[in-house]
Amino acid sequence: MKGFGRFRQPSVIPGFGLTLGFTITYFSLIILVPITALVLRSTGLGWNGFWAAALDPRVLASLRTSFLTALIAAGINVVFGTLIAWVLVRYRFPGRRIFDAMVDLPFALPTAVAGIALTAIYAPNGFVGQWVAPLGLRIAYTPIGITIAMIFIGLPFVVRTIQPILEEASKEVEEASATLGASRLQTISRVLLPSLTPAILTGFALAFARAVGEYGSVIFIAGNIPFVSEIAPLLIVIRLEEFNYAGAAVIATVMLAISFLMLFVINLIQAWSRRRYGYGS
Amino acid sequence: MAARPHAPRRASPTNEPLWVRWALILAGLVFMALFLVLPLLAVFSEALRQGIGAYVQSLQSPDALSAIRLTLLVAAIAVPLNVVFGIAASWAIAKFEFKGKAFLITLIDLPFSVSPVISGLVYVLLFGTGSVLGPWLKSYGIEILFAVPGIVLATIFVTFPFVARELIPLMQDQGTGDEEAALSLGASGWQTFWRVTLPNIKWGLLYGVLLCNARAMGEFGAVAVVSGKIRGQTTTMPLQVEMFYNEYQGTAAFALASLLALLALVTLVLKSALEWRFGDELAATGRGH
Numbered sequence: 262m263k264g265f266g267r268f269r270q271p272s273v274i275p276g277f278g279l280t281l282g283f284t285i286t287y288f289s290l291i292i293l294v295p296i297t298a299l300v301l302r303s304t305g306l307g308w309n310g311f312w313a314a315a316l317d318p319r320v321l322a323s324l325r326t327s328f329l330t331a332l333i334a335a336g337i338n339v340v341f342g343t344l345i346a347w348v349l350v351r352y353r354f355p356g357r358r359i360f361d362a363m364v365d366l367p368f369a370l371p372t373a374v375a376g377i378a379l380t381a382i383y384a385p386n387g388f389v390g391q392w393v394a395p396l397g398l399r400i401a402y403t404p405i406g407i408t409i410a411m412i413f414i415g416l417p418f419v420v421r422t423i424q425p426i427l428e429e430a431s432k433e434v435e436e437a438s439a440t441l442g443a444s445r446l447q448t449i450s451r452v453l454l455p456s457l458t459p460a461i462l463t464g465f466a467l468a469f470a471r472a473v474g475e476y477g478s479v480i481f482i483a484g485n486i487p488f489v490s491e492i493a494p495l496l497i498v499i500r501l502e503e504f505n506y507a508g509a510a511v512i513a514t515v516m517l518a519i520s521f522l523m524l525f526v527i528n529l530i531q532a533w534s535r536r537r538y539g540y541g542s
Numbered sequence: 543m544a545a546r547p548h549a550p551r552r553a554s555p556t557n558e559p560l561w562v563r564w565a566l567i568l569a570g571l572v573f574m575a576l577f578l579v580l581p582l583l584a585v586f587s588e589a590l591r592q593g594i595g596a597y598v599q600s601l602q603s604p605d606a607l608s609a610i611r612l613t614l615l616v617a618a619i620a621v622p623l624n625v626v627f628g629i630a631a632s633w634a635i636a637k638f639e640f641k642g643k644a645f646l647i648t649l650i651d652l653p654f655s656v657s658p659v660i661s662g663l664v665y666v667l668l669f670g671t672g673s674v675l676g677p678w679l680k681s682y683g684i685e686i687l688f689a690v691p692g693i694v695l696a697t698i699f700v701t702f703p704f705v706a707r708e709l710i711p712l713m714q715d716q717g718t719g720d721e722e723a724a725l726s727l728g729a730s731g732w733q734t735f736w737r738v739t740l741p742n743i744k745w746g747l748l749y750g751v752l753l754c755n756a757r758a759m760g761e762f763g764a765v766a767v768v769s770g771k772i773r774g775q776t777t778t779m780p781l782q783v784e785m786f787y788n789e790y791q792g793t794a795a796f797a798l799a800s801l802l803a804l805l806a807l808v809t810l811v812l813k814s815a816l817e818w819r820f821g822d823e824l825a826a827t828g829r830g831h
Contacts, residue, residue, distance in 0.1 A: 266641055266724075268641055269638055269639060269640035269641070269786035270638070270639040270640070270757070272589075272637070272638055272639075272718070273722055273725055273726075274638070274718055274721050274722065274725065274731075274734075275725075275731035276633060276634075276637075276731050276735075277634060277637075277638050277640075277817075280630040280631070280633040280634035281634040281638075281640070283626075283627070283630045284630050284631040284634050284635075284646075286798050287627045287630075287642050288649065288650070291695070291698055291699055291702060292649075292652060292653060292699065292702065294668070294753075295664035295665055295668050295699070296656075296664055298664060298667045298668040298673070299660070299663065299667050301748070302667045340568070341573045344566060344569060344570050344573075345570040345573065345574060347566065347570075348566050348570040348571075349570075352563055352566070352567055354567050358814070360570075360571065360574055361814075362810050362811075362813075362814040363574060363579065363810070364574070364578075365810055365813065366578050366582065366806065366810065367578070367744055368753070368756075369753075369756045369760075369805075369806035369810050369813075370581075370582070370760070370802070370803060370806040371759070371762060371779075371780050371783075371799075371802045371806070371810045372658075372760070372762045372763065372780075373759025373762040373781075373783050373784055373799070373802075374585060374760070374761075374780070374783065374802045374803055374806075375581055375797040377585075377783065377784075377787050377795060377796065377799060378581035378582070378584040378585045378588075378799070380579055380586075381584045381588050381796075382581060382584050386579070388584065389580075393663065409577075412577055412715055413577050413578070413581065416578070417579060417810045420711050432556060435556045436555070436556055439556055445555065445556075445557075445558060448556075453768060465796075471573075473657070474655075474656065474657025474658065474659070474660070475657070475658075475763075476657065476658050476659045476761050476762065476763035476766075477762035477766075477780070479657070479786070481784075493815040494657050494658075494659040494660075494763065495659075496657050497657075497660070497663060498659060498766070498767060500664060501663065501767065504671075505664070506670065506671075506672060509663055509666075510663070510667060513657075513659075513660045513663050513664075516657055516660060517656065517660060520655045520656060520657070523655065524651075524652075524655045526646070528648065
């Protein structure tokens with residue numbers, strides 16, 4: 262095996278040192294050093310100080326709000342995201358291309374714009390809010406509002422992870438299943454859905470991870486009441502405004518640790534799906 | 543995306559009944575209308591609520607104009623830097639085999655899994671009071687935090703992966719054959735890059751730049767943390783939208799927001815056009831972000 266034991270395999274193409282050197286330097290300066298500063302600052306409190314700050318009731322409540330609403334939003338996104346991906350790939354209807362392009366709107370629309378727009382719609386005097394207000398239902402300034410904002414920003418992750426897999430799924434497998442006597446529902450639930458599972462899980466994890474960290478689209482509609490509708494990223498900002506830098510760093514470190522765990526899980530799902538189904542999204 | 547023939551109208555074992563099809567289409571479209579189209583319409587209707595005159599006037603306020611200028615400036619610095627990084631990283635990763643490559647690819651995606659607030663916080667901790675670097679730089683008269691450099695840094699952080707993650711799979715697919723041919727015919731390394739590689743990746747690069755720019759101009763959380771929100775000096779467009787909104791200047795907030803919404807729409811149109819026209823020359827076709 263050529264190049265075994267060496268850092269890189271030989272190549273006639275120039276520029277390896279330059280491009281890799283630049284990549285690693287730039288990455289270190291922009292990402293690595295600042296993140297290290299964050300972790301160092303949070304450990305500056307010592308073991309007991311760290312846990313005292315992390316287990317503060319208000320911090321725990323904000324983490325619970327963030328994770329619970331993100332979980333619900335990602336769950337709703339999985340159902341409707343799968344449905345939308347299915348409809349966009351399998352059916353032909355007028356305006357399909359426009360709707361297909363619209364799926365990416367949450368990627369392109371600045372989060373603050375989404376935030377004030379959603380608040381305008383769901384506030385008690387808003388377009389939707391005025392219809393649910395007489396029913397005694399409040400959407401804006403409650404955890405329901407937070408969930409709606411998280412549905413908005415998470416939807417494209419689910420649709421765009423499932424869509425390419427559905428496009429590549431061969432119709433022959435479904436035909437074979439039908440030939441062998443399966444009903445359409447059986448084919449979908451026993452043949453199609455299992456092969457989509459890794460993509461659905463990945464989409465769920467991506468939407469969830471994004472929703473947990475989301476700030477801009479959530480804070481306007483959330484109401485930001487401590488212990489009720491205060492999300493963890495907002496509490497970081499509040500700690501900063503109190504000049505409690507270490508407190509902010511602790512919440513951030515906890516959230517970072519959880520995001521890395523999520524990233525790890527996503528990688529595991531993809532490795533598993535590559536082995537099992539021969540694709541990784 | 544291959545065009546598929548219209549689904550046959552008669553019942554087929556690999557098709558759902560017509561009523562099921564339409565029910566699913568309707569459910570999907572209603573969901574999208576409610577969650578995607580409605581917010582977009584709300585931005586424009588709120589912006590124009592007090593008439594076109596008030597709309598135009600609010601966009602010409604000094605605060606709005608300075609926010610627009612700052613946003614353009616920040617994007618003009620952050621996007622090119624991330625383009626250079628994206629090209630360098632994808633060259634190193636796609637054209638060479640080396641140890642730890644998979645790990646490096648994962649690291650590049652890291653900023654996507656970090657909350658925007660944390661992306662800003664890391665710079666506050668690095669340059670703020672109580673840090674080593676901040677006071678030292680300040681003694682030389684260099685302000686990072688609550689100034690333009692901090693905003694640029696936070697923007698670079700959140701838009702870091704966009705160009706690289708589009709170019710890496712694209713250049714990996716293209717392999718090294720073209721470059722080897724050019725080199726063996728006597729081209730220098732730079733000539734090979736400018737005349738062979740760059741034309742090969744130009745649409746993918748444009749695609750990455752488009753997404754990078756949209757995020758750079760629209761970033762809120764990370765920038766909010768480092769900017770200090772000094773009126774007329776460190777407020778980008780999204781921050782100025784928040785400021786107007788919190789001051790109950792609805793028209794001004796939504797007018798400025800409508801410009802950002804227009805930017806999003808233009809981005810989506812160009813992105814779709816690229817996917818439609820040059821789909822074969824993109825890595826991201828059919829993929830998200």
